[in-house]
Amino acid sequence: MTADRRSGGRAVGTVLLAVAALSASRPDRLTAQDSQFGIRSLGTPGRWESVRSRSTGGAFAPFDPLSPLAEAALADVPQLVATAMQAASYREAEVAGTTSALRETRYPLLNVTGRVHPRLAISAGYTTYLDRSWDVTLRDSVPLRGGLERYTDEVTSDGSIADLRVAAASRLTRRIAIGAGLHLLAGSTRETAERRFDDTTFHTVQQLAEVRYSGVGVSGSVLLGIAPGLTVIGWARADNRLRATVADTTSAETDLPRMAGGGILLAPSPSVRLGGSVAWRGWARAGGGAFDTWSWSAGGEIGSGHTPLRFGVRGGQLPFGPGPTAPTEFAAAAGTGRAFAQGRALLDVGVERLERRGGGLTERVWTALVGLTVRP
């Protein structure tokens, strides 16, 4: 009893520490890793994966109740669980022989999941739907008043669109579980446009706006236990339109994609789990320069003790790019986790190496991932 109280106190302390650490940032930092491919488009789609899933290349995401991808996996959550993650990216963007070193820290996931009935589990939280944080500088000139006036432009966007999800799941039979979710898309970006002329006779242009975004979506999924140690899942999601408003005036409305995917999870032994997943997203609805995408992932987790080893790879296409075909990406990831406080707190860490190519641009990204899960 005393030991339980002590460990419970540690868990509560860990939760408080986690909440303090992961919420001590501006709201616009609650975004995912960005990309130069997202500048001339709606943004960079987020990854709806916890650190554990992302360390397996995303292969476990459909089966992970803490990853807001497929709701059916929530059905097997035994108790209240809260998770959050942080991702620090170091990115090199190389285009036309010029390399830019970029870095950012994001808090792309917060999720609370619990069981409210023996046959019903619910979840609420947010993840990044689209990241719209970038800063572009440009040197150019324009003919003005009989001369060529040189200037420097800086256009920035800081913020993101979050996917606020409320989901529920139920295990119908020993082999079948289903889930559904309602998604509220909300967010804002602070955008600025500045032009400084070399000739100061021309005054500096400075414009800024707060752009607000809104939209809704629904999702559903089915989890099937094919055989002991073999599970498959299928999921689908439909979002309607993303409305952008500036000063209460709608500036743009963009169709959002339908998407679907599936996965397979194989557990030949209690200490070995292997998974794979595939997803299709119909981003071409979003307009010119957008593409429907396929993505895949495969990964595994070895070890059932306190420090499992995770690894995985993934690949596929990016929805936005300048050329006639969608840019591609490939990533390899690895990670591990550590349980504390008699398993009530889990610290997951991971690292991911990602490469994106398309339209003459190559991005190489190292991302350090830290996730904290609490089971009070």
Next chain:
Amino acid sequence: MIARRATVIGGVLLAAACVERVSAPGHCPSFCPSGQIQTVDTVLTDVISRDSTYRGYVTAPHAPVILAADLPGFVEGRGIVRFNGYGARMRLGTTDTTTGAILSADSARLQLTVARRDTGAHNLTLAFYRLPITIDSTTTFADLAGPFTDSLVKRVNLDTLLARPGRKDTLTGDSVVVDTTNHVLVLHLKFDTAAARYMGTDSGTVAYGVGVSADSLASIGITKATLAWQWYVRVDSAGTPVARTPGSLGAAFASFVFNPPAPPLDSTLAVGGVPSARSILRVAFPRFIRDSSQIIRGTLILVPAAPVQGAPSDSFVVEAHTVFTDVGAKSPVIVDATRTDTAVIHAGVSDTVQIEVTNLMQFWASDTTRATTLVLRPKAEATSFSLIRFYPSAAQAFRPALHITFVRRFPFGAP
């Protein structure tokens, strides 16, 4: 064990420490935002109307300088100044209240500052004439034709004086100091007994006129505020004349007269001259620029109807102001350095004048309740005979215009 955990956790937190650097060079159009900053450059030829000119804001007696000029075909200007005296008697000492009659003046010394002259003028000569002490603001050039003909009391050649060792003429007692900081000449001129007569019946009041001549380009400005007159008098002290040097006197009246008088106003837009003229222009500021654009440069274009007359040193600065409210000639001008734009008007030049009015236009755009009225006036009014005349809006081919460079509203929120 604890140390190892602490190391692991510390390493993880260090790797995930908050960092931010998202600025990158743009490679357009592929990797730039779809929206661009659009610059528009246009000349608005029909937005200025209801323009008019008014005169009389600053007259010769109220000008900060005395103008003297001899510019054949343009103007001849003469300075006039009066110094009031001490009366018929004065105290013999600072502690002695006893007074004595002022018998005569040994001499006097005039200090004057030449604030503006043309360095290209050779043999620049100042001629001083004794004038009636009744001169005032109503005195005209014609009224003083006689004294300026037959009452010469002193003549000083500035070039000769400047060329002397130490810039002093030991014979006449005149000297000059060149103030290179303020770019002025400070003259100390001695008036002998004949030139400076202390008349007790006039209370010691004297008046002089200043004429100027040169081989060419004879035009100067004398600062009124620094004029000083120093008497050296003899006072009767119990039957014995004693020398006394009372305190110096400032000018009781200082002005100038000129011929011909300022030409009457016509349909052109005049700025400058004496009495000073201002022009008022009403601008129909386009709503689409004011409401949804950002002005980055605005230039007022004015076409002179004739070259500006005068010596090169008569060049002056024209300021463009806006007003608190437009009530015509007496519209109160907003005098604010951040909302004042200027242009230098060079004498003898008839090129198109361009005045940058960016600050004013941005001011109008930021406060749409303001009257979009421009007032053109000289920076220092009535300090030059030169006057510029611009074509008015009624002259279709040469009417005032606004050259505006602006940026449209950036398409924020567009994918």
